[in-house]
Amino acid sequence: MTIEGTLDPACGLDEGIKALAHPVRRAILAKLREPERYFAAQAQPLSLGVCAGQIEQSCPLSQSSISAHLAAxxxxxxxxxxxxxxxxxxxxxxxxxxxxxxxxxxxxxQPACNSEPVQSS
Amino acid sequence: MTIEGTLDPACGLDEGIKALAHPVRRAILAKLREPERYFAAQAQPLSLGVCAGQIEQSCPLSQSSISAHLAAxxxxxxxxxxxxxxxxxxxxxxxxxxxxxxxxxxxxxQPACNSEPVQSS
Structure with a gap:
């Protein structure tokens, strides 16, 4: 018995978990859950989503860092x-x-579940 | 409003999530959930836990890799x-x-939950 089939580097589960492993990325996700609460100052309708600039303003980090977190x-x-x-x-x-x-x-x-893709695409 | 307090490198949540971000580590955890099913060949009583050697034998990886995963x-x-x-x-x-x-x-x-420690110690 081996842990075969669990080393697929394209595994969406790995990428998803890694994306959650940084506190700033989790905090961005948590704020995007309640745009009206955290991004009420946005000029454009929040129905469009939250502008990258607004997210940047809410974090004590450089624009390039926040861009990288959003990209991840x-x-x-x-x-x-x-x-x-x-x-x-x-x-x-x-x-x-x-x-x-x-x-x-x-x-x-279940050991066998460790190569399941997360994204449907 | 900023994402203050979310950048603590000692945050147990970060370390815990990173530990789950590798498929081999998740597979080890899944197998350790059912020792009787996956490590029945162990000579010593499973009530002690599962011997590192048994875990190594169940994985198509080097002993040093498995040791590192167990350490993480x-x-x-x-x-x-x-x-x-x-x-x-x-x-x-x-x-x-x-x-x-x-x-x-x-x-x-909740954005504020991103600096909570996981381990009680």
């Missing part, structure tokens, strides 16, 4: 980005987050 | 190790894993 969250499928003119608006993908947490729990219960 | 899981508090003579026996810490998953969920819901 987007690559893991945990947020979606939408360009409108000069702005990019981000939304938390609740379904993807729930799917990731469910897959994580399954992977901790 | 132990450092994160997700398994406990007990030396008996020449052997080290490992047990999964179900309570610590449940605590970690609960803290992860809280951290994705």
């Amino acid at each position: 969250l987007q690559a893991a499928g945990l947020i979606s980005g939408r360009r409108v003119g000069p702005y990019v608006f981000f939304k938390r993908d609740d379904e993807a987050i729930e799917r990731l947490l469910a897959l994580l729990r399954a992977a901790l219960d | 899981l132990q450092a994160a508090g997700l398994i406990s190790g007990r030396r008996v003579g020449p052997y080290v026996f490992f047990k999964r810490d179900d309570e610590a894993i449940e605590r970690l998953l609960a803290l992860l969920r809280a951290a994705l819901d």
Whole structure:
């Protein structure tokens, strides 16, 4: 008996968990859960999502750091980005987050679940 | 409003999540959940835990790689190790894993939860 099939580097579960392993990325996801509470100052409608600039202003980090964190969250499928003119608006993908947490729990219960893809694409 | 207090490098939540970000570590945790199923060949009583050698035999990786994975899981508090003579026996810490998953969920819901320690020590 071996742990075969668990070393796929393209595994979405790995990428998703890694995306959650940084406190700033978790805090961004938590704030995007309640845009009205945390980004009420945004000029554009929050129905579009939250502008990258607003997220940057809410963090004591450089713009490039926040951009990298947003890119990691987007690559893991945990947020979606939408360009409108000069702005990019981000939304938390609740379904993807729930799917990731469910897959994580399954992977901790069943060895065979450790190569399941998280993203449907 | 800033994401203050979320950059503590000693944060147990970060360490715990990072420990779960590798498929081999998740597979080890999953197998340690059912020692009777996955390590029935062990000569010593499974009540002691699962011997490092048994875990190594169940994985298509070098002994040093598995040792490093076990060390990472132990450092994160997700398994406990007990030396008996020449052997080290490992047990999964179900309570610590449940605590970690609960803290992860809280951290994705509330920005302020991203600096909570996972381990009680």
